[in-house]
Amino acid sequence: MTRLENAHTMIAEAIAYLDALKRRSISFRLLQNELRVRDLPTAKGWLPLLEKYKAKVSSPTIYEEWTAGLQGIYWNHILYGPKAVRVFKVEKDVCEKVKKLLPGLVSKKSEFAKNYPLPISETELQKATFNPTPTGSDDAGRLVLCAKRVFKAREPIELNDFDDEIKDAFGNYDELIGVRCGVTQAFDRIDVLPEKGEIHVYIDLSPMISGEEITRAFPFHIDQFNRWMAGPIGHPVLVDGGVNFYPAIAKLYNDADGRIIRLGHATGTKSIKEERMRSKLLDLREELFHKEGIKAIKDTDAYSISKVWDTASGFPKAVIPGHFSMAGAEKALVRYAIIDGCAGITDFDMILSKLNN
């Protein structure tokens, strides 16, 4: 390969990782931070960013550095990007057996395998299966399952783009919003952790999907995994619904660290409050209206919470998305939590430990 062909290949590789990150709707703020930390070029938006990486540079080693850096950011996002998690307690010896079975589950011939860990093209994705397919595994006990997933995007519609007849028909409306169904390649995951006696099921939230869609995605993984394990283990391993995150809501509120940025709680004075701060830098517990309200009525039943912490990469976040029907209920149950805003394993494991202490 000539130097020119080599350079073109390396540019294509760097752009492939950027395109894949864009398709995953990575937080642009998080991406900018990760690029800066790695001394890679950054920009205000996707258009100028992609232009920078297509530009000519003085030496091929620069392309190699770019590609290596972008590959690292991409793989971190696959593993530690926004996820919904359910945690199952499983006997340690069973976990050990399950962990050894994971490589054998990977399908090297699936439609997702040929490009893995990059996504398949959007054209190929349209024809791909919705069924999560084991596509990769590693020695850490992680099984990555790829699938086609539908997401809904709400976008404003510009009336000026249409002819006069349409404009007249919608002339009374201040704003027009279109709902578009898109498809994305999800990288869900099952982590088998014998040292903890736990199996974690992760639903990829890049891009974000609704609570309803998350709730629908989990049972498929659980049922499928239990079917795979039924033969070699002899019984289902993901049972009893998993850890209940509802008690963690009060703990997160009461633990002094971090900042509460959103809280759903019900009062004895017959109201349901959904409170949030305008900025991740502010703590609801310090906000005057919230403090005085709690002081006045002594106690409320929290049912949902979002909390952030400061780290070098930004503001990793723990979310427990309960419904107000759970507030103070005898059998209050929230089966999944959300981990968001993490750039790498340190942030991710920290948030997991806050949720699953």
Place this chain on the structure above:
Amino acid sequence: MRRDQAEARVAEDLRANPQIERACKAILEFAASRSEEVLQHITFGALARASQLADPSLAVVAIQYLTGDRVHLLEPRFEFIDGDLIEAIEISEVNEARRNGTFYHPETGDLVTDFESKLIVHFVLSDMGKSLRNSSSV
């Protein structure tokens, strides 16, 4: 600047427009009488109510004066609000976007058409505004 000095300037500058003069003084009173904690995010609506103007839309004239050089009580702050997202945007970034006609969504990185409709202004007390609160009034 003390409160009485601020009021004197308002009287001098807005003599020809007594309605706006009264509105500015009412806003000065509002800023002096509330605790700083509740003045962290002052909306146009709050200032319009404080102005006691019969036509609240005229409050914009009073607010323009009170963000000016003569009695610099207030400073504008911008938030980009898109759906559930609220993101503080520096004035320098707003000015650059208005100059270039381009603004990139802070979370998605996409170009935002009609970004002006998503840039929402509110106000905070300037340093002068904070010191005016601490000064004695006439």
